[in-house]
Each structure stands twice: as structure tokens, then as C-alpha cells.
């Protein structure tokens with residue numbers, strides 16, 4: 001596995017180191033020892049799947065507040081996403097900054113998201129399936145969101161003919177609104 005730090009401290013892109021032969025490939029996707037070397041946790045308490053039949057489906061930006069803040073490990077098992085995180089850690093040198101990466105079934109890339117970040121994605125292909133592992137259980141009372149199109153975040157969402165977004169995701173506050 002190759003762990004590459006992102007500009008947002010504590011967030012990593014994780015790529016596999018495949019061993020290939022005539023049958024295909026084999027590769028580790030989580031390793032407690034390798035994760036621990038870079039300070040990553042590998043104990044997750046929930047795993048969830050997100051199915052997106054249409055391209056242009058946008059989910060997010062989501063996070064949970066204390067005491068239910070969660071680490072997420074995200075990968076795509078079918079299709080592709082434009083995956084986004086935003087640093088919401090008070091006092092962080094990159095507070096309010098966004099980072100994005102393309103995760104796909106083809107590139108098998110994972111994004112490790114530490115606590116204190118909002119997360120969202122846009123599906124880039126019809127029939128995209130996203131698999132999450134989470135370090136803390138889902139608690140509806142702690143679930144919060146941030147506006148995906150807040151101009152202050154300057155996220156270069158890929159253009160698409162039709163965007164599918166849930167009403168609650170259209171109604172989250174902007175970054176300025178989160179702190180006021």
C-alpha cells in the first residue's frame with residue numbers, strides 16, 4: 001500500500017501495491033501496522049454502501065459533531081466519484097480549505113478522512129457504488145452539513161447535465177453560517 005499525505009493534515013490517499021499474475025491481482029487495502037506508522041486508525045465500527053444509479057448525483061457535504069466525530073475510509077467498488085473533503089478543524093492551518101480526488105473502481109484509490117472534515121462526492125458515472133468504513137456509529141442527532149456550492153470553498157465540481165441532490169443537502173449552511 002502507498003499512503004500519500006494530502007495538503008489537509010491527517011487525510012491520506014491510499015493506493016494499492018498489486019501483486020499480479022495470470023489470475024488477476026491481489027493487494028492489501030487496510031493494514032493496521034502500515035496505517036499505525038502514519039498515525040491512521042484501522043478499527044472501524046460501521047461499513048456502509050451508497051448506490052448512485054445516475055451520473056451527477058451529489059451527496060454531502062456531511063460530518064458529525066462531537067462526541068460522534070468519525071474517521072472515514074472511502075473507496076469505490078463500481079464507477080467513479082469526484083470526492084471532496086473540507087477542513088473544519090478550528091485552528092487548523094488549512095481551515096476552510098477543500099481537497100478533491102477521483103476515486104474509481106478502476107484506480108482502486110481510497111481516501112482516508114480524519115475527524116473534523118466535511119465529506120461529499122459527485123458520481124461521475126451511472127451505476128456508481130461507494131463503500132465507506134466509519135470509526136464511529138451514525139448518530140442522526142450529531143449529523144451536520146456544509147453547503148456543497150459555498151463560493152468560499154471554491155470546489156471545482158465537474159460540470160454535468162443533471163445534478164441530483166437531496167433537499168436537505170441543498171439547505172445546509174455555508175462555512176460562514178456554520179460559525180455564526
Ligand SMILES: Cc1cn([C@H]2C[C@H](O)[C@@H](COP(=O)(O)OP(=O)(O)O[C@H]3O[C@@H](C)C(=O)[C@@H](O)[C@H]3O)O2)c(=O)[nH]c1=O
Nearest residue numbers: 048050059060061062063072119120121132137138166
Ligand atoms: C449516513 C447514514 C445514513 N443512514 C440512514 C439515514 C437515512 O434514512 C438514509 C440516507 O441517509 P443520508 O441521506 O444521510 O445518506 P447520504 O447523503 O448518502 O450520507 C452520506 O453522505 C456521504 C457524503 C458521507 O460522507 C457519508 O458519511 C454519509 O453522510 O440512511 C444510516 O442508517 N446510517 C448512516 O451511516
